Amino acid sequence: MNQQNPLEYGYTSPAPGNRCWKIFLVRAHYSTFIMHSHLPKTSLLFPAVIALLLIFPTVAFAQNEEEMRILQLYYKDNDLVVTATRTEKPISQVAENITIVTADDIRSMNAHTVADVLDNVTGLQLSNAMGPGSAPNILIQGSAPRHVLVVIDGVVQNNLGDGFPDVGAMRVQQVERIEIVKGPASSSWGSSLGGVINVITKSPDDSRRIGGTVSTSIGERGTGDYRGEISGTAGALGYYLAGGGLLTDGLQSNSSVKSGNVYTKFEWRPTDGSTLSLTLGYDVGSRGLSELPAYGVSFHNPYRHFFTTLALNRRLTDELTLDMALRGSRRSIEIEQNVLGTETELQNAGAKDTNIGGSARIIWEQKRHNLIFGADVDFGKLRSDNVSNGSQHLDKWALYVNDTVRLGPVSVTPGVRYDHTSTNGDFWSPSLGVTCAVADSTVIRGYVARGFGIPPLGLTFGSGIFSIPNPNLKMERVWSYSAGFESAALKYVWLKTTYFRNDVSDALTSTLLPGGMFTVINAGKQRREGVEVELKTTPVFHLSFSTGFTFINAKDRTTGEVVKDVARYVYDIGVQYHDSRYLKAVLKGRYIDWNATPENNAKYGSMVWDLNLSRKLPLPGGLEGEAFFTAHNIFNGAQYATDVYKNPRRWFEGGLRFSF
Numbered sequence: 001m002n003q004q005n006p007l008e009y010g011y012t013s014p015a016p017g018n019r020c021w022k023i024f025l026v027r028a029h030y031s032t033f034i035m036h037s038h039l040p041k042t043s044l045l046f047p048a049v050i051a052l053l054l055i056f057p058t059v060a061f062a063q064n065e066e067e068m069r070i071l072q073l074y075y076k077d078n079d080l081v082v083t084a085t086r087t088e089k090p091i092s093q094v095a096e097n098i099t100i101v102t103a104d105d106i107r108s109m110n111a112h113t114v115a116d117v118l119d120n121v122t123g124l125q126l127s128n129a130m131g132p133g134s135a136p137n138i139l140i141q142g143s144a145p146r147h148v149l150v151v152i153d154g155v156v157q158n159n160l161g162d163g164f165p166d167v168g169a170m171r172v173q174q175v176e177r178i179e180i181v182k183g184p185a186s187s188s189w190g191s192s193l194g195g196v197i198n199v200i201t202k203s204p205d206d207s208r209r210i211g212g213t214v215s216t217s218i219g220e221r222g223t224g225d226y227r228g229e230i231s232g233t234a235g236a237l238g239y240y241l242a243g244g245g246l247l248t249d250g251l252q253s254n255s256s257v258k259s260g261n262v263y264t265k266f267e268w269r270p271t272d273g274s275t276l277s278l279t280l281g282y283d284v285g286s287r288g289l290s291e292l293p294a295y296g297v298s299f300h301n302p303y304r305h306f307f308t309t310l311a312l313n314r315r316l317t318d319e320l321t322l323d324m325a326l327r328g329s330r331r332s333i334e335i336e337q338n339v340l341g342t343e344t345e346l347q348n349a350g351a352k353d354t355n356i357g358g359s360a361r362i363i364w365e366q367k368r369h370n371l372i373f374g375a376d377v378d379f380g381k382l383r384s385d386n387v388s389n390g391s392q393h394l395d396k397w398a399l400y401v402n403d404t405v406r407l408g409p410v411s412v413t414p415g416v417r418y419d420h421t422s423t424n425g426d427f428w429s430p431s432l433g434v435t436c437a438v439a440d441s442t443v444i445r446g447y448v449a450r451g452f453g454i455p456p457l458g459l460t461f462g463s464g465i466f467s468i469p470n471p472n473l474k475m476e477r478v479w480s481y482s483a484g485f486e487s488a489a490l491k492y493v494w495l496k497t498t499y500f501r502n503d504v505s506d507a508l509t510s511t512l513l514p515g516g517m518f519t520v521i522n523a524g525k526q527r528r529e530g531v532e533v534e535l536k537t538t539p540v541f542h543l544s545f546s547t548g549f550t551f552i553n554a555k556d557r558t559t560g561e562v563v564k565d566v567a568r569y570v571y572d573i574g575v576q577y578h579d580s581r582y583l584k585a586v587l588k589g590r591y592i593d594w595n596a597t598p599e600n601n602a603k604y605g606s607m608v609w610d611l612n613l614s615r616k617l618p619l620p621g622g623l624e625g626e627a628f629f630t631a632h633n634i635f636n637g638a639q640y641a642t643d644v645y646k647n648p649r650r651w652f653e654g655g656l657r658f659s660f
Helices: 018-023 044-056 103-109 114-118
Strands: 098-102 123-125 135-141 148-152 175-182 195-201 210-221 223-234 237-248 257-268 275-291 297-315 320-339 345-365 369-383 393-408 412-421 426-438 442-451 474-489 493-512 518-537 543-556 569-578 584-593 608-619 624-632 651-658
Touching: 098 103, 103 114, 103 175, 103 584, 103 608, 114 123, 114 175, 223 651, 297 442, 584 651
Parallel strands: 148 195
Antiparallel strands: 098 175, 123 135, 175 195, 210 223, 210 651, 223 237, 237 257, 257 275, 275 297, 297 320, 320 345, 345 369, 369 393, 393 412, 412 426, 426 442, 442 474, 474 493, 493 518, 518 543, 543 569, 569 584, 584 608, 608 624, 624 651
């Protein structure tokens, strides 16, 4: 388990020194407790048939002159990203450490949820993942999950109670791309001490009146993923509709999932320079959250989440653009504690949070400048029996400005943001980034920023059996520094490396009070320092390789001791074979040194390997077909940070998708 304040997860009756006190309440939502099925005989038949379709008949290593050349440079000067400064600009002008995952990448992974995607990104680690649809923690550069801001269509996905972003409940069929800023991004986004994960959804397909995709996959232990999409235009109106369901009996004990989702986006373009868009998203599900046989209890988590946006983008002049958006969300979460092996309920805790807000931005694009001035306003309310008075508010507003100044090959990006909150005071977040393009295929980056994290309402106002709230909590603060380069100057090779250092102050930590009670205070000081390295090759004879390495040295700045339960070494290895006429195969392995405390009974002595196969199927009438197959953890490795959340062992799934 990530090294975090136990108060964030809640308590149960065992004494505070007991190991149960650290892990009991899986994904606590400010509560007083934390939060095998039989394999059907036919469950492996369908994946086996799919595997045969993929592999036979395949002409391996087909060769032609086109693929003897460098088919793709991974660094492209004209790639546009939006997350760094909340407006489009070329990646060569982005000073932050950023990673982009596209819809094609997601398709190659055969991913079910956003969590599955993030588990393949160098520099990110997911702990407590128990299979499709589970609720893992996200860790970036040693940060706590509450420090990682996750947004979809501009709507914050972190809940108000403990700041947890439930990426395991976010489906991927509607995702166009995911942009990940690794390190504080507070000068643009506010509370994001660890980083930002910006999920950008698909837009209506304006090339046709109607088109779509239908996909289904079946795997072991009753695992099934069923989804569909329809998109097109009708005059000035564009539409996109997606929905599906994810089911599993559970790949580990008490990890079953039943979930469904619906997502819609409508875009109306009354003029060439105006776009009005409406989005609606709804996720609902129920899942097991693990069990503790020694205490005879298990945990279950029903959830519902609705979010919506209404946005206007208006080109005022050739240089000025206005963006305005309204947003709203409502989330309901329950954590049920049951007698192990039965549905007899021992305790039940729940929370509901709502948020209504909006934003406005003026963007000035000129030959040497890309200037943005913006404002954010949000009104949040948390209702729970475990917070003072049964409900608490987090109201906030912010003003921010940043510019990208282009001086030949050099780009300078100054930024500053002022945030006001109703609960934990105010904060200034300045930043300064510099990039320098060398030749046509190399960029050097440097970045310094001040960031913060707002304490969750469950810690500021929440109570438990052993805990009392602390309404005087301040922001967690960080000064962040990074430097690195990205280059495709070497033939057939793309290389990126980043050094980072995050000095955290006023970190939340628990303290024992007289009478055996605990509370949270701003007393922690940490330095999280390390390096990320990524290397990819371009295809030769359809074959390419990738590797990644992350080193994190997290130390307590007061004692000088290494902080436990922060991943220390992470290795990524990938091999890809892609012949567009026949087969695409992706083999990926990951090893994480979890640096876990001994009482967690962690295991991470082996690398976990996944194999993804896909093959196009020739179909008549303009249809496109594809068969895919995935072998998860093919060498049956054990890699987990705590034995309460063991990773799934070897399992298989396969499916078909059709596009029209």
